[in-house]
Amino acid sequence: MPGSDRKTAPVAALDIGDQPFVQVEKVSKKFGSLMAVSGVSFGVHEGKICGLVGSDGAGKTTLLRMIATMIRPTAGNIFVGGLNVITQKAKVKEVIGYMPQRFGLYQDLTVAENLDFFMDIYGLSGAERTRRRDYYLGFSNLLPFLNRKAGDLSGGMKQKLGLACVLVHQPNLLILDEPTNGVDPVSRQEFWDILAEMKQKGMTILVSTAYLDEGEKCDQLILMHNAQLLTIATPHEIQANLPDLEEAMIRRIQAVDNALAEDNFGS
Numbered sequence: 001m002p003g004s005d006r007k008t009a010p011v012a013a014l015d016i017g018d019q020p021f022v023q024v025e026k027v028s029k030k031f032g033s034l035m036a037v038s039g040v041s042f043g044v045h046e047g048k049i050c051g052l053v054g055s056d057g058a059g060k061t062t063l064l065r066m067i068a069t070m071i072r073p074t075a076g077n078i079f080v081g082g083l084n085v086i087t088q089k090a091k092v093k094e095v096i097g098y099m100p101q102r103f104g105l106y107q108d109l110t111v112a113e114n115l116d117f118f119m120d121i122y123g124l125s126g127a128e129r130t131r132r133r134d135y136y137l138g139f140s141n142l143l144p145f146l147n148r149k150a151g152d153l154s155g156g157m158k159q160k161l162g163l164a165c166v167l168v169h170q171p172n173l174l175i176l177d178e179p180t181n182g183v184d185p186v187s188r189q190e191f192w193d194i195l196a197e198m199k200q201k202g203m204t205i206l207v208s209t210a211y212l213d214e215g216e217k218c219d220q221l222i223l224m225h226n227a228q229l230l231t232i233a234t235p236h237e238i239q240a241n242l243p244d245l246e247e248a249m250i251r252r253i254q255a256v257d258n259a260l261a262e263d264n265f266g267s
């Protein structure tokens with residue numbers, strides 16, 4: 001079968017030359033009169049991890065949901081692997097794995113049953129189904145817990161199961177919204193080890209996080225504030241000569257807020 005090789009390849013290649021794999025062009029999203037995302041543009045190249053950081057309400061989730069085809073931008077364009085997320089939504093869904101902020105595992109189903117549910121959706125069967133189950137549950141250290149109900153897993157294990165569920169169809173782009181929120185440090189490390197392994201396979205990863213130590217593991221960081229993109233740079237560039245990334249982020253956000261306050265005062 002001609003398609004079978006592509007199916008078993010870790011990540012199927014899409015020919016987009018040296019274009020960024022994710023391209024966000026002047027994207028805005030309004031909810032009524034509220035501007036949740038305003039004129040945001042950036043690109044993420046294939047095989048890179050791009051971190052999205054910023055204050056609460058900055059627009060991170062809204063931006064990720066637009067890239068994941070869940071909501072439409074009010075203005076602007078988004079391309080994933082050269083595909084337009086609005087006009088080619090179905091095709092885009094095939095190449096992405098999206099784990100929302102509150103990922104819906106079936107709490108009353110076991111680990112194995114939750115994964116089965118997703119493998120059914122993607123029509124996986126036979127030896128390939130078994131291979132992927134063993135692989136994705138194996139590196140999540142979930143194989144000993146196949147018969148445990150998802151509702152009885154620890155926070156970190158739940159998130160790893162969620163990740164396994166969005167990985168079984170082997171997406172080119174992984175979109176994760178604060179996947180390690182509230183997870184203990186050891187499980188967070190394990191979660192990031194899995195992301196590093198996926199990156200090795202050529203997967204592109206877009207991940208929002210409130211933990212700045214995770215920001216350091218990204219190839220590029222986007223700092224959002226008040227619906228806008230403040231900075232896009234490597235963690236090293238953003239930290240510059242400050243003691244840590246957290247301090248650097250806070251200073252940038254405060255500088256913008258202070259400038260805004262002076263503007264308002266002056267007028």
Ligand SMILES: Nc1ncnc2c1ncn2[C@@H]1O[C@H](COP(=O)(O)OP(=O)(O)O)[C@@H](O)[C@H]1O
Pocket residue numbers: 031034035036054055056057058059060061062063
């Ligand atoms: N469906 C929605 N309807 C109305 N307002 C929304 C909706 N989703 C998000 N918002 C608002 O948009 C802004 C950005 O929210 P969000 O994208 O969730 O930010 P973040 O993920 O950075 O915390 C917030 O002011 C939020 O209240």
Ligand SMILES: [Mg+2]
Pocket residue numbers: 060061062101177
């Ligand atoms: Mg959010």
